[in-house]
Amino acid sequence: MLQVKIVPVTAFQQNCSIVWDSETKEAVLIDAGGDAEILKAEVEKLGLTVKELWLTHGHLDHAGAVGTLKKVWSVPVIGPHKEDAFWLDQIQEVSARYGFPIPEKVEVDQWLEGTEVLKLGEEEFEVRFAPGHTPGHVMFYNKNYSLLWTGDVLFKGSIGRTDFPRGNHQQLLDSIQRECFSLPDETQFISGHGPLSTIGFEKQHNPFVASKAG
Numbered sequence: 001m002l003q004v005k006i007v008p009v010t011a012f013q014q015n016c017s018i019v020w021d022s023e024t025k026e027a028v029l030i031d032a033g034g035d036a037e038i039l040k041a042e043v044e045k046l047g048l049t050v051k052e053l054w055l056t057h058g059h060l061d062h063a064g065a066v067g068t069l070k071k072v073w074s075v076p077v078i079g080p081h082k083e084d085a086f087w088l089d090q091i092q093e094v095s096a097r098y099g100f101p102i103p104e105k106v107e108v109d110q111w112l113e114g115t116e117v118l119k120l121g122e123e124e125f126e127v128r129f130a131p132g133h134t135p136g137h138v139m140f141y142n143k144n145y146s147l148l149w150t151g152d153v154l155f156k157g158s159i160g161r162t163d164f165p166r167g168n169h170q171q172l173l174d175s176i177q178r179e180c181f182s183l184p185d186e187t188q189f190i191s192g193h194g195p196l197s198t199i200g201f202e203k204q205h206n207p208f209v210a211s212k213a214g
Contacts, residue, residue: 002123002145006190007042010034010100012061014192017149020048021121028120029069030054030140030149031192034100036065040072054118055079056151057137058087059164060095060103062192067104076109078118081129084136085111086166112138128179132172133160139179141187148189148199154180156197159208176209 001022006015010033018039020027027048032039043050050073053066057080070077087094088106095102114129118140126141133152137160140149152160154176162169180189185200204210 058084081136
């Protein structure tokens with residue numbers, strides 16, 4: 001059975017997801033954005049073995065602890081799309097600018113294109129390429145549990161910012177239509193910040209995209 005625990009990290013309260021198979025106790029972390037010691041302690045408390053670190057995009061509050069945890073657990077980093085390499089390359093510089101602790105560099109083992117299927121135990125996660133907030137943003141979708149990890153593409157009642165370098169507002173709207181709103185209305189999503197929501201709710205009530213949902 002798939003289990004998820006959300007652990008908000010950094011001053012930006014980014015939702016890091018610890019995702020695991022309850023039978024094998026094998027786990028992945030999605031967007032380990034910071035507070036590596038807190039995340040490490042949570043994993044130990046749950047009695048899990050982390051197999052991989054998955055990234056939706058390269059911003060510091062999503063990737064800040066990845067370099068450290070990769071070394072701690074000797075595990076591969078999967079994602080995002082290679083178009084976000086420039087964000088990961090400057091993660092130390094950007095962290096210093098924001099007054100964050102300077103993180104370890106992030107070395108990606110597998111860049112994603114958006115057609116892959118990742119596995120955790122018997123569960124499959126479809127990779128969906130969703131640029132706009134950043135040019136290399138990806139999302140992860142598990143059909144069996146109707147769960148989508150949207151990163152900073154879609155939030156409850158809001159959408160991702162596009163005023164960062166290489167952000168693109170129209171591209172973001174197109175990604176939401178193509179990669180989020182094509183999923184069943186009952187799909188629940190875990191975004192990078194804030195509460196959970198469903199695709200159906202956002203189609204009806206999200207002021208940024210509801211009128212375009214059809």
